[in-house]
Amino acid sequence: MENSNQKNVIGIEAFGVKIGIFCDDLELNKKICKLLPVLIPKNFSFSENAEHEHIFTLKKIENSDEIFVARNEEDETGFTSEDSLLDYLGSRIRVTVAEFAKSKVFIHAGAVAWNDVGIIIPGKSYSGKTTLVSELIKLGAEYYSDEYAVLDENGFLHPYPKMLSMRGIINDWDQVDTEPEKFGAAIGSKKIPVGMVLITKYVENGKWRPKILMPGEGILEVLQHTIPIRSNPDFVLNVLKKAFTRAIIASSKRGAAHKFAPFLLEYLQTALK
Amino acid sequence: MKMPLNPVARKNELVIQEMQDEILVFDVKSNKAHCLNQTASAVWKYCDGTNSVLEIKRLLEVQTGSNISEDLVWFAIDQLNDRKLLETEFENKFAGQSRRDVLKKIGLAAVVALPIVASITAPSAAMAAACSGTVTSCLGCAAGTPCDANGNGIIGMCMAGGLCVGD
Numbered sequence: 001m002e003n004s005n006q007k008n009v010i011g012i013e014a015f016g017v018k019i020g021i022f023c024d025d026l027e028l029n030k031k032i033c034k035l036l037p038v039l040i041p042k043n044f045s046f047s048e049n050a051e052h053e054h055i056f057t058l059k060k061i062e063n064s065d066e067i068f069v070a071r072n073e074e075d076e077t078g079f080t081s082e083d084s085l086l087d088y089l090g091s092r093i094r095v096t097v098a099e100f101a102k103s104k105v106f107i108h109a110g111a112v113a114w115n116d117v118g119i120i121i122p123g124k125s126y127s128g129k130t131t132l133v134s135e136l137i138k139l140g141a142e143y144y145s146d147e148y149a150v151l152d153e154n155g156f157l158h159p160y161p162k163m164l165s166m167r168g169i170i171n172d173w174d175q176v177d178t179e180p181e182k183f184g185a186a187i188g189s190k191k192i193p194v195g196m197v198l199i200t201k202y203v204e205n206g207k208w209r210p211k212i213l214m215p216g217e218g219i220l221e222v223l224q225h226t227i228p229i230r231s232n233p234d235f236v237l238n239v240l241k242k243a244f245t246r247a248i249i250a251s252s253k254r255g256a257a258h259k260f261a262p263f264l265l266e267y268l269q270t271a272l273k
Numbered sequence: 274m275k276m277p278l279n280p281v282a283r284k285n286e287l288v289i290q291e292m293q294d295e296i297l298v299f300d301v302k303s304n305k306a307h308c309l310n311q312t313a314s315a316v317w318k319y320c321d322g323t324n325s326v327l328e329i330k331r332l333l334e335v336q337t338g339s340n341i342s343e344d345l346v347w348f349a350i351d352q353l354n355d356r357k358l359l360e361t362e363f364e365n366k367f368a369g370q371s372r373r374d375v376l377k378k379i380g381l382a383a384v385v386a387l388p389i390v391a392s393i394t395a396p397s398a399a400m401a402a403a404c405s406g407t408v409t410s411c412l413g414c415a416a417g418t419p420c421d422a423n424g425n426g427i428i429g430m431c432m433a434g435g436l437c438v439g440d
Binding site: 077096098226228 | 294304
């Protein structure tokens with residue numbers, strides 16, 4: 001769409017998606033540059049001459065504290081707090097990368113590896129993904145992601161080791177980015193097949209009574225968390241078919257993560273024998 | 274009842290992924306995804322315009338080696354029709370009857386699995402990544418995260434302090 005060889009433009013490329021961020025405020029530009037590698041933990045680079053496919057524009061309003069952000073000149077949203085603005089911008093950039101990544105399918109999910117197979121835990125924020133992921137890595141599972149399970153064209157899971165967004169540190173809702181190593185985690189480094197897709201939600205005193213789903217049923221469940229389903233349905237269905245036909249797809253409510261995690265790993269070990 | 278033609282499976286503007294015993298269908302026009310179980314898949318495949326409902330019933334009987342009621346085929350046709358997966362619109366055979374009564378009627382006689390078409394509306398990218406916040410609670414999500422303000426797909430935004438503020 002545009003070339004980044006201009007003043008006050010930050011050009012980036014992540015997973016083959018070329019993004020330009022236009023901002024006249026140099027101080028804010030510096031903060032954005034510092035934030036970007038944290039936002040996108042893999043396949044990220046600054047790119048000076050990229051042809052931008054997506055453009056974020058930040059406009060400061062004269063005689064006002066308000067800053068407006070728009071993507072591709074649409075959905076303009078105003079902020080008076082710089083922290084909220086950066087949170088919002090980060091979230092929009094991540095979703096843009098997840099939607100348009102080349103040859104990858106991004107699923108909103110937690111992901112770990114156990115005995116060389118991936119466990120994917122799809123779900124919305126606050127469905128308990130991060131808590132369960134942190135409990136699993138305490139038990140020795142390798143950390144892949146607490147935000148997106150990233151699958152390649154052959155259905156293999158790739159690491160996307162964003163910092164864990166933990167709640168309950170400051171209060172019940174604000175998230176604090178925590179390094180996975182703090183939980184003793186090893187970070188996944190290779191692509192692995194998906195061994196289990198876990199469709200679950202925390203329910204107080206919830207009992208694990210798994211229903212094993214057919215691959216198609218499982219895919220239908222997971223599509224609700226699959227970012228590029230509308231923009232690239234053919235590729236998404238093809239990838240999910242490859243990933244899910246060789247995985248156990250289990251659906252059940254569950255109880256507290258610290259009690260459930262060891263049980264889950266034992267269940268997976270038995271099921272994969 | 275309007276039954277002008279033999280049923281024909283729709284193919285336009287659909288992405289179709291055949292699984293071993295199921296078919297996944299994504300309707301690019303409505304952004305709906307459907308999963309047809311084994312029986313519904315078989316009925317849909319036989320909807321090629323050359324087979325009447327009675328003929329589909331017979332083909333299913335040959336395929337499964339079991340007796341199948343015509344109502345079971347109609348139950349599949351009704352669901353495919355409701356989801357706009359047929360070229361020609363059919364009136365609902367079981368109109369006016371409760372789903373429970375229909376299931377009871379077919380289920381008692383059925384040897385093969387009941388045909389089921391499960392469906393969802395595929396979310397937009399922002400919704401798929403959204404926080405499950407409500408108007409009063411956007412727990413667990415960073416400020417600025419898109420959220421579902423009223424649980425009806427309207428994109429709002431999580432604000433500091435756990436509020437999901439919608440449009």
